[in-house]
Amino acid sequence: MRSHAEAILNLADEARAAVAAITAQNAGSVTIGALETIASVKLPKWLSAFQSHHPGIDLKLKVAGSGGLLQKLEANEIEVAFCFDQQGVGERFAKRTIAAEPLVLIAPPGRGLASTKLDLSAIASARFVVTEVGCVYRHLFDKAFAEAGIAAPRLAAEVDSIGTIGRLVAEGAGLGLVPRFAVVEALDRGEISEMSWPNATQAALLVMIWRRRRVQPPALKLLLAAASDAFGPARSADAHPRRARPFPS
CATH class of the missing domain: 3.40.190.10 (Periplasmic binding protein-like II)
Known part of the structure; x- marks a missing residue:
């Protein structure tokens, strides 16, 4: 009925x-x-x-x-x-x-990461600030390490806001995987730095x-x-x- x-x-x-x-x-x-x-x-x-x-x-x-x-x-x-x-x-x-939308890894400013070419194994030891399970960025993050057969990095925090991720990364809490458009102003202000996401899926x-x-x-x-x-x-x-x-x- x-x-x-x-x-x-x-x-x-x-x-x-x-x-x-x-x-x-x-x-x-x-x-x-x-x-x-x-x-x-x-x-x-x-x-x-x-x-x-x-x-x-x-x-x-x-x-x-x-x-x-x-x-x-x-x-x-x-x-x-x-x-x-x-x-x-x-x-x-x-x-x-x-x-x-291009994905980027964001890091605290002045850490030298933005100019370093890395692969997934090189960043697996870093801590990450991530979105919650169910978010597309979190899915791409988890999937990349799983498909590469690499243990997922330790998580510094799980949050529900890209803006909060940017602020935590700026304060040194860890790295973050985000769409570039969401943090472009913080990048322009020099609050965070960026490097390429070292995975085949580089855009959402x-x-x-x-x-x-x-x-x-x-x-x-x-x-x-x-x-x-x-x-x-x-x-x-x-x-x-x-x-x-x-x-x-």
Whole structure:
């Protein structure tokens, strides 16, 4: 019975979206979900530019962890999630990669690590400040050492904030594996130093995930197309989104 009820609700959503597609091309609302780091660093300028181009579209932003974002998509609490690549999102959802974000190891300033070329075995004896289990950075960290057959480094701390990792590393607590965009300001200020992550996987894929529909709401369709344009590799960080292109369901 529940599956039939969900199917009826989805059909009703699609019917409303079809009517909206005819009656409104540049109005409506979109509820966005994003990881904290993405919401605070990657989205603000772009969302502001998008809204200036589409003032009739109301935007709402909710912040959650990776698992929470998928739950919110399932529950229709958000319409699109911005997060790092996740496997097994299910056939009901579409996923598009919009950027590859370089991963870097960060170290305290003045330790000489930034100019040293290292491999995994060379840093296995170091202590690390890491995110909690379930985070994409933690997954890549654990996977790299496991696949290399090297015992995982000792952990100095587990935290739920990239900003906190940066501050702990700056104070000498250990090394950290993070997406570079999240710590670029601290790097520019000289609070931390960086070195390349010595593993084949040197980037985290930034993706957006949304529910498949026969007809997407016009506002969501515009936002998906604009995001594909704005986060392309040739675009600068402060670029305005181009005119939205047609976007698939």
